[in-house]
Amino acid sequence: IGWRINTDTQLLAIIPLNEVWVDANFKESQLSHMRLGQPVIVTSDLYGSRVQYHGKIVGFSAGTGSAFALLPAQNATGNWIKVVQRLPVRIGIDPNELAAYPLRIGLSMQVTVNTYDRSGQLMSSAGETTRNATQIYAAMSDEAEEETIQLINKTISKLESSEYAATRLHA
Numbered sequence: 001i002g003w004r005i006n007t008d009t010q011l012l013a014i015i016p017l018n019e020v021w022v023d024a025n026f027k028e029s030q031l032s033h034m035r036l037g038q039p040v041i042v043t044s045d046l047y048g049s050r051v052q053y054h055g056k057i058v059g060f061s062a063g064t065g066s067a068f069a070l071l072p073a074q075n076a077t078g079n080w081i082k083v084v085q086r087l088p089v090r091i092g093i094d095p096n097e098l099a100a101y102p103l104r105i106g107l108s109m110q111v112t113v114n115t116y117d118r119s120g121q122l123m124s125s126a127g128e129t130t131r132n133a134t135q136i137y138a139a140m141s142d143e144a145e146e147e148t149i150q151l152i153n154k155t156i157s158k159l160e161s162s163e164y165a166a167t168r169l170h171a
Contacts, residue, residue, distance in 0.1 A: 018095055020103055021058070024111040025086035031060070035120030038113055040091050044101075045108045051101045053093045057113065057120075061088035089113075 005011070022042055026034070034057060042053040091111065093103075 015105060017102055017104070018098055020098065020105065021093060022055070022091040022109050022111065023061070023088040024091055024109065026089050026113075028085050028087055031087060031089075033115040033118065034060075034089060034113060035115075035118050035122060037120040038115060038117060040114070041112045042091060042093060043110045044103060045110075046103070047101055053097045053101070055091045055093040057089055058092040059090040061090070 024042075036057055036059070038057045040055045040057060042055055043049055043051065044053070
């Protein structure tokens with residue numbers, strides 16, 4: 001029962017739900033009007049139109065999923081097909097609104113971007129996400145290192161005393 005795992009096997013992921021964002025897929029023809037920092041209104045199917053989240057564009061994806069495919073799409077006659085691509089746009093949401101109406105990963109959302117102000121930066125990377133870390137094991141690690149050093153020193157002193165005893169016996 002169960003699986004064998006290695007030391008580098010991920011066992012779980014902790015997702016801080018107060019820092020979720022929306023990746024909204026827009027047609028490439030719509031991206032020319034979008035800029036970093038533009039205001040966005042987002043509604044979730046979970047709460048319906050009665051709850052609106054306010055956010056802003058914080059980044060654009062490096063490419064579409066098909067950009068990383070080995071071959072472009074083609075039909076049965078061998079002709080390449082031009083398909084309008086969709087590119088993920090990352091939208092940060094107001095944390096106070098998330099606290100009042102929590103969201104879960106994978107929910108369907110409707111997104112409206114106000115593109116009136118076009119003074120922001122045109123394209124950027126997907127935006128920085130907060131890296132969370134815990135220091136829960138830091139103290140334990142320090143204690144373990146201290147115990148290891150003590151054990152090594154004790155072993156060295158035992159080895160030195162046994163070598164000394166061995167040299168006394170043979171002498």
